[in-house]
Amino acid sequence: LERKLLSRCPESVLLYQVLDELADKGWQSDERFAHVFARSRCQRGHGPLRIRQDMRQKGLSDSVIEQCLSALDIDWFELALAAAQKKYQSLHKDPRWREKLYRFLGYRGFWGDQIQYALEQVHLECLD
Numbered sequence: 273l274e275r276k277l278l279s280r281c282p283e284s285v286l287l288y289q290v291l292d293e294l295a296d297k298g299w300q301s302d303e304r305f306a307h308v309f310a311r312s313r314c315q316r317g318h319g320p321l322r323i324r325q326d327m328r329q330k331g332l333s334d335s336v337i338e339q340c341l342s343a344l345d346i347d348w349f350e351l352a353l354a355a356a357q358k359k360y361q362s363l364h365k366d367p368r369w370r371e372k373l374y375r376f377l378g379y380r381g382f383w384g385d386q387i388q389y390a391l392e393q394v395h396l397e398c399l400d
Contacts, residue, residue, distance in 0.1 A: 273291065273300060274287070274288075274291055274331075275331055277291075302332055302333070302336050303336055303339070303340065305330075305332075306327060306332055306336050306337065306339075306340040307340055307343070307344075309323075309326070309327060309330065310323050310327070310340050310341065310344055311344070313326060314344070314346055314351060317351065317354065317355035317358070317380060318380050318381050319348060319351065319352060319355075319377070319380050319381035319382035319383070319386065320341060320348055320381060320382070320383070321381035321382065321383065322379075322380055322381020323341065323381060324337055324341065324381075325381065327340070348382065348383070348386050349386050349389045349390070351382075352377055352380075352382045352386040352387060352389065352390040353389065353390040353393050353394070355376075355377060355380055355382075355390070356373055356376075356377060356390035356391065356393070356394050357394060357397070359373060359376050359377075360373060360394050364398075370391060370395075373390075373391060373394065374387055374391060377390060377391075
């Protein structure tokens with residue numbers, strides 16, 4: 273919020289006073305923003321690496337990011353699987369679907385073991 277408003281407010285002293293007042297009243301909170309932001313990214317099917325990167329770009333501190341991600345009650349393996357199953361619908365006829373799905377999940381920000389789990393489960397579903 274500070275970074276966004278700093279370019280629009282000619283008096284930075286006034287801006288910092290207002291931001292401090294908002295924080296004191298609990299109307300502005302990096303922690304609350306981080307939780308809402310992380311949840312919205314999870315609903316889009318993004319993994320922990322991508323969420324962490326996006327949060328850093330928003331200017332959140334590493335401690336807030338780590339606290340937020342550890343507090344999330346998310347099964348990253350199942351989230352990776354859900355994203356893989358959804359993407360597989362458009363790739364199932366492609367002979368290189370595994371490679372494309374691996375790249376897709378990597379771009380979405382999942383760890384290698386989460387990607388492997390999702391690929392194995394999708395492959396098992398293909399055999400059924």
